[in-house]
Amino acid sequence: MATYVIGDLQGCLEPLERLLKHIQYQPEHDQLWFAGDLINRGPESLDTLRFIKSLGDKTKVVLGNHDLHLLAVSYGHGTLKKGDTLTDILMASDRDDLMDWLRHQPLCHYDAELNVIMTHAGVPPCWTLDQTLALAKEVEGKLQSDTVDEYFSAMYGNSPSKWQDDLVGLDRLRTITNYLTRMRFCNQNSKLDLKSKEGINTASKGFAPWFSYPSQVPEDCHIVFGHWAALEGKTQLKHIHALDTGCVWGGSLTALRLEDKERFSMPCTINRKTP
Template sequence: MATYAIGDLQGCLSPLVQLLEQIQYHPEHDTLWFAGDLINRGTESLETLRFIKSLGDRVKIVLGNHDLHLLAVSHGFGKLKRGDTLAEILTARDRDELMDWLRKQPLYHYDESLNTVMTHAGIPPCWDLHKTQTLANEVENILQSDRVDDFFATMYGNTPDKWSDELTGLDRLRTITNYLTRMRFCDENSRLDLESKEGVNTAIKGYAPWFNYPTKVPHDCHIVFGHWAALEGKTQQARIHALDTGCVWGGSLTALRLEDKQRFSTPCTLNRKKT
């Protein structure tokens, strides 16, 4: 029995199948964690979503920014962007079933036995585990409520860019969402820079990768995240594990076995949809 955390799929089902063969995944004994961004940019987004859903209870998922983008567009908010590969999902016969399943997925997952937490983008320096879970639950609750359209109508945007317990309403929900699904760089006060998207050496003055700051997460707890392909899987932090190794961009797809932290990877076998 083993638990494997896998980085951003972004619609790359064929490399996933190869990776599962490599690790000799057994659906009755092993558990898979997916760090978000299941779909978009790759050429197999619909097939990927169907496959992950079919795995049932042996899968733990957190939502990424691309997953939320798909949900927003499916609810009539936001627009498909150049390079999006979501149209096939939006016109699929099982679209409603897939969207209902996706909307019920969390933004935060913690396993006490493995002492490991997963979100799509990481955990900001200003939050501990309890606060992260509590705030993630606020967004999860709105996603599953009859107010979900209000959330999607105001989800996009880079402000507020700094957490405050005084934040309320939709501004509060947008800020939580940005920390959990879009964060890369921040300053010492956890103020976000959501414009910079490249490697660690491209931070603007006064900002650094979120994992370079002291954390409120217990020092024996491991953090796994995706989202940041430019890291190439490296954080230089022994207990903070970057899993997005850029499969959709011609890199590789990575799995981390959580029991012993051994990594496995398979090269990309697909080309991103040309735009």
């Protein structure tokens, strides 16, 4: 049995199918993890979502910012943006089932046996492992509740930009969401810069990649994340693994086998649709 973590799909089903063939994926034995942003910007968002849902207990998924954006739009609290390729999902006959399945996915997954934690954007330096799991569950509880509309109505926004234990209500949930699904740069106090989105050398003064600071997560615990294509899969740290290698932008789709940390990549050969 092998466990593979795959970076941001963003609706690129055909490269995924080629990657699974390349790694000789065996559904009866292997498990797939997906590091969020399953959909959007790519040409096959609907089929990608259907495929991952069909895997059932053979997969582990965490939500990314694009997945949450789709849910917010579906619930009437978001607006489609230029470049979004979500219309097929929103018009699908099985839309309600897909949205219900999606909002019941976590923001964080931890496997104690493998000692690996997966979130879409990473783990901020100010959070311990246990704290990360607990805070993710706060958002998951809201997503899966009857008051989920309240969450989506307040999800968008860049503030508060710094974690404080005494944050409450929707401000607290928005901040947790931003750390787990949108984080790239922060300062030494874990204050977020959510406007800088390119490579490591583009940080604003006083800010650096979140993984450049000492972490409260033990070093023997491996962190896997996606979200940041400009990193090209590189953090220079053996226990922190960046897996978004820009498939939707003409890069490649990457899988990491957790048992031995070997990487596998498949070039993207399809053209991204534009609205």
